[in-house]
Amino acid sequence: MAERPWQKRRLQLWLRHHSPVALPLALLLLVIGGWSLKSAVQWLGRDADSASPALRSKLQGMALESLESVSGPPLRGTLYMGIVIDPDRILNPEAYGDLNKRVQSLTNAFRTVHPGVTVQVQLFRSDSVIPKLKARVRSGLGPDLLVASGLIAGDLHAMGLSDSVQLTTQEQQQFHPASLARLRLPNGRLSGVPLLYFPEVICFNRSKVKTSPATLEELLQASAEGLRVGLATNPINIYWTAGALGANQALVTVMRGKPLQPELRQRLLGWLRWLQSASLQQRVTFYADQGQVLDDFLHDRLDWISCSSTNFSTLQRQLGPRLGVATMPSGLGGEPTPISRERVMVLGKGSSPDQRRIAKAMASFAINPLIQRSMTIGTFSLLPVNRFVPPPVSSSSTLEALVESQRQSNATEPLLDLLHAGDPRLEALAQTLVQLVFGALSPEAATEALIRDLRPLPSLQASR
Template structure:
């Protein structure tokens, strides 16, 4: 669903439009601002990669939007709000902004983005639960979901013959010489909640209800697993995915929780040593990975022509052909369009296991939780503080469960 390195520009490579545009066709310049995933710094290599893909994208989409030219700029998630606020106040803000759901919400609240006027076709092209994650309390759609990145397990096949299929197998393997790495922020940890069926307790609290004793017990079990796992010698909790990725590449860690958008960098560095699998199941069932959304937002300084071109692109990019072609070509993202998702499932063996949760109820629970966190950064930060206290051993699982309930029911 984060933002991901293939982003907007990679979509263009998948298109097969004619590049011959009449010299009389008026040019439309769109300024595109994009963020890298959280904790990622913008490098020269990132900028060069975007410029290269941009040239290919411009050629490819000229039949869709004739005369289109794109001017890219990369930002960190920490810097983008202040930068775009300054640009927008001076009348030079971007036409399109590409980031994750929570960042797009924050930019919208900062008044540097306009609401997205979705057409009937766009609403039908995007799974309703994903649109909900981009809809604020006033019913405004703050951005258009374009793709999903998915949670996986990535491992070094020279160190592990197979990835652990269960948390019990992970614990057994970590008791030997294998080292396992897990990102400690809640979004990256959510997959493990399903292994303990801990999601219903959070949903009840978010709805202002009191979880049952059984639901609370499952939440405490999950928090207990986090704490116990953090005390194991060969399991490391790290703050961010880039650090996990680097340590896997460097051979310091043998297995990590990862995101599908990290696969190009991992494949480039690890070659045939890279293994990819589903995340391990637990005592209560399968892991329940959530998705990070890549979202397109509309800047406020566009001219009438620029806005029309932006909306044309947004209309096209969620249609089944573009969605399935993108996913099948790069295999680093998953469609937001249900029709395209069905095509991807039928054409990639094992995708149904790798990309999708089996439980529809699990999907609904995850979407409801993430929708609340995406639209409420303070709630997300409060929940993260409690999770950190559990991992570091300064809060008992039972105490933390009570604090989570009180935090969420006030949301």
């Protein structure tokens, strides 16, 4: 729906006399009128400031109370915000520009409600964030708020690089229980606050194949007919095939340190046999690095890959309408098990009282329903963590694929509960898969290697 200036002006004048119902109306316009995040927040905030100061309090009142009370003096100061980037995220100048626009959209909206705040953002690579944070915290220059993978939130707290947060029972109901369980500390507090999901899906070139293969059998058949397939051996990127071939339960059983029954052993062996068989196909290429998979897809050397929705903007810019998005293929073992990437907000260490108030206010602002839904429909590349904000799947086949992938990812929760960032078993799994697909290990030898190497280490068992 196009925004007509005279209509917006009339609504602004109406605000002066009807502010008590303005916020519900704005939410309605956002949902059915297609307003952008900028338009909705500007209308709620800056455009109505002089007429209705109480309206700003209504938007603030949507915040989580335990994170930041709406009472107290106005927020003033600088928020130092860090964002952790995945190693397989495309980071060319255009991608940096897209990320900057998204961050600025959120921070500008936040400053509409809190004009006395400025926000400075710094990016960290996930493979180097720990040492860099340690150095910054020691020097008193750590971020006040860090957006990072949910897998490292607990590690950051254990290392003394972040502070915990406390949510009331009512506030916790806004999130899926599994998301909070992974963030819960022994004292009941949380190592971070969930922010959003980036599901793992299939990206394919519509000029080469009209629809994505629905099953693994169809995928190999399409490859035999000319479809160029790219897969990474990184466990996060390849785990979806384990579910499709019925091996996910076997992997979880081994990682829990429990005996593997013959049936589960056969499923694990069957998965590894399929991977090796696929690697022998002429047009199926396995990569040790997901970044190379993305690069070859961007440069028309591959037609079909698995990809995180974090890279949608770059892929869409390059391929335009040729980019297709679909869920992973199923297999004889059932549905695929894609691993969705959850982003959480972590409170930094050593913030001043004012900076801590701002960090909490930003966290609560980012997860209120209006902002969560706006981020979703503004990019079509992420999903909200607030379970009371259903994505409008009827408006986008891409969102429909993301939602279905997120549902399928629920089956990976037992695995994620057993892992943390830097878990040596992930590296062991990756190395075994690399040796398997490049012919250095047989499926039988790889099965024995995984049973041996994926069992919990004594240090990991003691920490749980």
